[in-house]
Amino acid sequence: MYLASLAELALGSRLKALSDHFYGAADEVYRACGAQIESRWFPVLRYLWENGPSTVGDVAAAIGQTHSAVSQLADRLARAGMIRRKRDPADGRRSVLTLAAKGTDSLSQLGLIWCSIRRGAVAALGDDGERLLVAMAACEKALQERPIVEAILAEHAALRAAPLEIVPYEPALAEDFYRLNAQWLQKYFRLEEIDKQMLRDPERYVLGPGGALLFARLGGEVIGTCALLQESPGVYELSKMCVDESFRGLGAGRKLLDAAVAEFHQRGGKELFLESNSRLRTALRMYEQAGFVLQPGTWSGSHYERADVYMIYEAPKKMRKR
Known part of the structure; x- marks a missing residue:
């Protein structure tokens, strides 16, 4: 029901x-x-x-x-x-x-x-x-x-005052990784086989090959997540970026994205790319603002049927000099 x-x-x-x-x-x-x-x-x-x-x-x-x-x-x-x-x-x-x-x-x-x-x-x-x-x-x-009403408004005030945290993966968050991604994928597209594998066992398909998982948490509520997948040594893919639609407008998506890029730099990564879909205009604008550049065509090694956008991250010049 x-x-x-x-x-x-x-x-x-x-x-x-x-x-x-x-x-x-x-x-x-x-x-x-x-x-x-x-x-x-x-x-x-x-x-x-x-x-x-x-x-x-x-x-x-x-x-x-x-x-x-x-x-x-x-x-x-x-x-x-x-x-x-x-x-x-x-x-x-x-x-x-x-x-x-x-x-x-x-x-x-x-x-x-x-x-x-x-x-x-x-x-x-x-x-x-x-x-x-x-x-x-x-x-x-x-x-x-x-x-x-008094109890609900007190909780609302506490949530508004709570800091938005970005936290790394722990086993208790596996269910949230599945929930958040399945929610938006089923609304806009469908769960492809590669999605099902990764969402059901992120430790094997994300962390095992050398990737990372990040989560946005507000007052104990997990409202967003993203994955940094290691495609090959030094090459990473930003994937499974999503925020619960009822929590949009709080900056969780950009904070997750910045944290993922920071993790990429901390690891000494050489290349960071992502695949997306042209329907997701708000997300694409955020990627562009963060330094991702649209590439002609799609990625030759694309994992997803829905992917028709391929973007590569270009670090700011000051950061490249470091």
Whole structure:
């Protein structure tokens, strides 16, 4: 399921989908059993049935909905004859909700259905349903103790203040090397066999022949990577350069590129080249600004079907003199 792959980013969407599913199931059961009630009415009606006349604000606080949402639902219930709504004699600005005779009669006939809903949920969800209820209770408690907006904005501020680091390869980063490259290759092109080999085993196909792997990391999040492949003694290829598209604009690509070029010089490299594709205009401009020069035609030893651009790095004159 796509939303599941987005984890916390799609939490609201996933809960909404589950909510709609359960509302729909309850409505279908109510209709099948001839009950004169809708699933979305349940929290307000049940609260009034158990607690007696209550203000809109009290109901909203008890069931975790906004005052506006409860007020609108109360209007619907009043039109359906399920409740009565009147001004609070102690405070004319507030509304007091009371079950009408129709509402009381309807709820008093739902015992079998509610019992069946409980049992059916257990039968359908099993232990997962029990764990879901426990997790929901824990989630509600946690949100009361620390609002999620406050927590998210604190994390955002911390990430904005965090330095962008370029770090070398370590085994724990192998999954990020695959993830970042597969993400953009599958979007713009396809994973060729040589890509699959290198991404699945970078220690063998990059580090083993004398290459290097670099990663851009921000506040512990790996957002970019690139590889320096040793084609032959002193000759290197800049490859697998990519940055997570949702982190573009932070300078990670250029910082990775500069670090790769610095690594090339540190190794005493004689030639540095890259292959790319003419569709990747933003990347090509960055390569040109860093000193890569477009060559006529493609590289004779090209590894990739998608490659139609061949560039060779020309070090600044001051650096060449060194």
